[in-house]
Amino acid sequence: MTASAHRQQTADRIAAALGHSFEGEIRVGGHYASAVRDGQTVYISGQVPRVGTTVMVTGRAGDTVSLEQAREGAQICALRALAILRRELGSLDAVRQVLRVGVFVQCSADFTQHSEVADAASDLLHEVFGDAGVHVRTAVGVYALPKNATVEVEMTVAVD
Template identity: 75%
Template sequence: MTTAQSRDQIADQIASELGHSFAGEMIAGGHYVPIVRDGRTLYTSGQVPRVGTTVVVTGRVGEAVSLEKAREGAQICALRCLTLLRRELGSLDGVEKVLRVGVFIQCTAEFTQQSEVADAASDLLHRVFGDAGVHVRTAVGVYQLPKNASVELEMTVAAKGDKA
C-alpha cells in the first residue's frame, strides 16, 4: 500500500530535485512584508530566484540567460512563494486554491517565450496542488528586475476554512 505525499513533501521533493533548500530565513528587502493575509486570501510579494542570500538566476533572458535557466528561476520563485505560504498557514495543505500567478521576466525585446518561462511555475503548482493549483496567470517581459533577477513571481491563494 502506498501513501500519498503531502503537499509539503511534494514541494520539498521538487526543491531537492533543483538542489535547493528554503529552510532559512526569508528577509524582505525593504519596508514591506513578504506575505499578507486578508480573510481567506493570501498575497505574496514578488519573489526573485534567491536561495539563501544569493539570487541564483540573473541577467536578461534571450541574451545571457537561456530559456531553460529562466524556467528554473521561475520554479525557484514559486517555491519561495510556497515557503511563505507554508510558514503562514503551517502547511501547504491549508491552501484551498491557487487563484493567480504573476510572472515577470527580464528579457530582450526579441524574446517572446514569456509563457514558456511561466509554464514552469504553473506546472510546479499543478504538481504540488493538483487541480487546486490551476490558476489565472499573467506573464510579462520587462526591461529590468530587482537585483538583476531574471524572473520575479507573485502569487494569490485562497486558504481553507472560514477565517474572514
C-alpha cells in the same frame, strides 16, 4: 499519506532536485511584508530566484540567460512563494486554490517565450496542489528586475 504531507513532500522533492532548501530563510529587504492574509486570501509578494543571499538566475532571457535557465528561475521563485505560504499558514494543507500568478521576465526586446518561462512555475504549482494549483496567470516581459533577477513571481492564494 495526507494531502498536506503529499503537498509538502512534493515541494521539498522539487526543491531538492534543484539543489535548494528554503527552510526558515525567506526574509524581506524593506518595509513590506512577504505575505499578507485578508480573510481567506493570502497575497504573496514578488519572489526572485534567491537561495539564501544569492540570486541564482540573473540577466536577460534571450540574451545572457537561456530559456531553460529562466524556467529554473521561475521554479525557484514559486518554491520561495510556497515556503512563505507554509510559514504563514503552518502547512500547505489550508490552501484551497491558487488563484492568480504573475510572472515577470527580464528579457531582450525580441524574446517572446514569456509563457514558456511562466509554465515552469505553473507546472510546479499543479504538481504540488493538483487541480487546486490551476490558476489564472499573467506573464510579461520587463526591462529590469530587482537584483538583476531574470524572473519574479507573485501569487494570490485562497485558503481555509
